[in-house]
Amino acid sequence: xxxxxxxxxxxxxxxxxxxxxxxxxxxxxxxxxxxxxxxxxxxxxxxxxxxxxxxxxxxxxxxxxxxxxxxxxxxxxxxxxxxxxxxxxxxxxxxxxxxxxxxxxxxxxxxxxxxxxxxxxxxxxxxxxxxxxxxxxxxxxxxxxxxxxxxxxxxxxxxxxxxxxxxxxxxxxxxxxxxxxxxxxxxxxxxxxxxxxxxxxxxxxxxxxxxxxxxxxxxxxxxxxxxxxxxxxxxxxxxxxxxxxxxxxxxxxxxxxxxxxxxxxxxxxxxxxxxxxxxxxxxxxxxxxxxxxxxxxxxxxxxxxxxxxxxxxxxxxxxxxxxxxxxxxxxxxxxxxxxxxxxxxxxxxxxxxxxxxxxxxxx
Amino acid sequence: xxxxxxxxxxxxxxxxxxxxxxxxxxxxxxxxxxxxxxxxxxxxxxxxxxxxxxxxxxxxxxxxxxxxxxxxxxxxxxxxxxxxxxxxxxxxxxxxxxxxxxxxxxxxxxxxxxxxxxxxxxxxxxxxxxxxxxxxxxxxxxxxxxxxxxxxxxxxxxxxxxxxxxxxxxxxxxxxxxxxxxxxxxxxxxxxxxxxxxxxxxxxxxxxxxxxxxxxxxxxxxxxxxxxxxxxxxxxxxxxxxxxxxxxxx
Numbered sequence: 001x002x003x004x005x006x007x008x009x010x011x012x013x014x015x016x017x018x019x020x021x022x023x024x025x026x027x028x029x030x031x032x033x034x035x036x037x038x039x040x041x042x043x044x045x046x047x048x049x050x051x052x053x054x055x056x057x058x059x060x061x062x063x064x065x066x067x068x069x070x071x072x073x074x075x076x077x078x079x080x081x082x083x084x085x086x087x088x089x090x091x092x093x094x095x096x097x098x099x100x101x102x103x104x105x106x107x108x109x110x111x112x113x114x115x116x117x118x119x120x121x122x123x124x125x126x127x128x129x130x131x132x133x134x135x136x137x138x139x140x141x142x143x144x145x146x147x148x149x150x151x152x153x154x155x156x157x158x159x160x161x162x163x164x165x166x167x168x169x170x171x172x173x174x175x176x177x178x179x180x181x182x183x184x185x186x187x188x189x190x191x192x193x194x195x196x197x198x199x200x201x202x203x204x205x206x207x208x209x210x211x212x213x214x215x216x217x218x219x220x221x222x223x224x225x226x227x228x229x230x231x232x233x234x235x236x237x238x239x240x241x242x243x244x245x246x247x248x249x250x251x252x253x254x255x256x257x258x259x260x261x262x263x264x265x266x267x268x269x270x271x272x273x274x275x276x277x278x279x280x281x282x283x284x285x286x287x288x289x290x291x292x293x294x295x296x297x298x299x300x301x302x303x304x305x306x307x308x309x310x311x312x313x314x315x316x317x318x319x320x321x322x323x324x325x326x327x328x329x330x331x332x333x334x335x336x337x338x339x340x341x342x343x344x345x346x347x348x349x350x351x352x353x354x355x356x357x358x359x360x361x362x363x
Numbered sequence: 364x365x366x367x368x369x370x371x372x373x374x375x376x377x378x379x380x381x382x383x384x385x386x387x388x389x390x391x392x393x394x395x396x397x398x399x400x401x402x403x404x405x406x407x408x409x410x411x412x413x414x415x416x417x418x419x420x421x422x423x424x425x426x427x428x429x430x431x432x433x434x435x436x437x438x439x440x441x442x443x444x445x446x447x448x449x450x451x452x453x454x455x456x457x458x459x460x461x462x463x464x465x466x467x468x469x470x471x472x473x474x475x476x477x478x479x480x481x482x483x484x485x486x487x488x489x490x491x492x493x494x495x496x497x498x499x500x501x502x503x504x505x506x507x508x509x510x511x512x513x514x515x516x517x518x519x520x521x522x523x524x525x526x527x528x529x530x531x532x533x534x535x536x537x538x539x540x541x542x543x544x545x546x547x548x549x550x551x552x553x554x555x556x557x558x559x560x561x562x563x564x565x566x567x568x569x570x571x572x573x574x575x576x577x578x579x580x581x582x583x584x585x586x587x588x589x590x591x592x593x594x595x596x597x598x599x600x601x602x603x604x605x606x607x608x609x610x611x612x613x
Binding site: 014015016018019022103241244245247248250251252254255257258259260261262300304305306308 | 409412413414433436438442444449451453454456457458461469470476477480484489493
């Protein structure tokens with residue numbers, strides 16, 4: 001029954017060649033998605049209240065365009081597009097790692113209650129500390145007049161929630177069940193806190209707070225884009241370094257330990273880094289749901305669970321999903337900009353359902 | 364001795380599971396750990412593999428105490444196939460390739476790929492290479508898990524109830540495979556198992572665990588009516604059929 005192995009190990013064509021061809025298809029998918037992202041980015045730069053043709057855009061990018069096109073491209077559209085690409089990638093890889101670390105396909109960047117904590121922090125800044133007000137413009141009637149205060153509060157509360165959950169989880173040896181339940185409890189606690197704050201607030205303050213939670217990529221200027229790029233970039237490098245650990249963890253914690261993985265440490269840092277991405281993104285842009293849940297699930301169904309490919313392809317899928325949604329959100333009934341989180345769900349849900357019905361590789 | 368366990372003890376906060384377990388194994392031998400549910404069989408395997416940290420005693424592999432090993436170093440010495448396995452959306456090749464995890468630095472080497480390729484050939488899994496493991500039958504999946512353990516290239520191979528969800532044909536095949544691997548690769552195989560007759564067919568040594576202590580240990584001679592009655596609380600007769608010992612419940 002057992003075939004004796006060759007005395008000298010030689011590369012045998014069949015299985016290995018098949019496997020290498022199989023993997024080269026996944027590499028091909030990365031290249032295709034990169035090209036698609038570039039094309040969608042150019043189209044997104046072209047779309048908006050002021051129409052710019054590709055020649056104008058290229059000239060502007062080479063600093064030889066008109067002053068007005070320079071303002072539109074460099075100050076408005078490029079930061080917004082980059083914010084979509086970076087935030088989409090960040091939320092998708094955060095979701096991908098959380099789904100692996102928590103061994104739960106429903107895990108997403110908001111599972112640990114980070115978004116609720118950020119929303120609570122933002123509500124305190126806007127309502128209690130008066131960072132929100134109302135502007136009498138028909139196009140965008142509500143603004144947050146002190147966005148930095150709101151961002152800082154959202155970030156502090158979201159990181160605080162992360163620390164509390166990780167501390168609680170440490171007491172229970174980082175069991176996924178304990179972490180998820182702690183996240184649900186904390187999310188509920190912050191939700192209740194937000195409700196109470198809003199209950200005693202004036203309607204204009206509530207409007208500003210609700211507006212903040214919608215999520216808006218237009219809030220990102222170059223500073224925000226740069227910070228997000230650093231955080232997401234470093235996180236991606238860390239996740240890619242740990243890709244074999246995540247593959248081992250997919251086989252269960254005991255199997256992962258027997259393969260030499262420090263399961264508790266891998267989970268701790270995986271969740272910490274994922275939470276950091278979520279905290280930075282939500283603090284700068286508001287709550288953007290769905291991308292972190294659906295992008296990695298879509299990719300898992302397309303290419304399987306190998307994190308060598310799952311992490312980069314999820315990032316690209318997240319970027320594409322958020323960029324297409326944002327472009328759609330700001331052009332469909334221009335000049336009114338729809339909440340990007342809602343549009344992401346509108347566009348992503350049917351695609352995800354299609355993949356579910358079609359089958360594909362199960363998670 | 365390839366594997367030497369001395370006075371191993373383990374307890375959960377309110378429950379003592381293993382008390383002073385000692386035994387030793389040579390290379391090429393196959394050990395069956397027998398006992399009722401909750402006797403401590405799985406816990407013993409997890410302690411040998413440092414998945415659980417024993418409170419007392421020692422485990423030596425080739426005279427080296429595993430206490431001094433980092434988990435990744437131990438993974439090059441002991442391979443473990445757990446009872447509760449999680450089939451994922453990965454291919455058979457990838458599932459065996461993850462057995463090379465303790466050796467992978469940044470990415471897989473050509474040697475890693477060749478070892479996986481050889482393992483696939485050895486286990487006759489060529490036709491499933493790109494099939495997802497969650498689409499395999501129980502027997503095929505168990506072979507993949509054994510393949511993963513083989514790819515780890517260890518001195519000790521431990522399997523926790525590898526036949527529990529298999530039909531008779533696959534039970535015989537899988538245990539035959541483990542025995543052949545132990546002999547061909549000259550490694551120690553440790554298997555926990557419930558079926559006494561299957562154990563009698565394949566193992567060289569036996570440990571009968573009762574309430575966390577070794578009730579009896581040795582060769583086929585320990586599988587007696589008295590020992591089985593004392594460990595399992597069941598009356599049996601041990602008969603000879605075609606020169607094989609067979610346990611028949613009365």
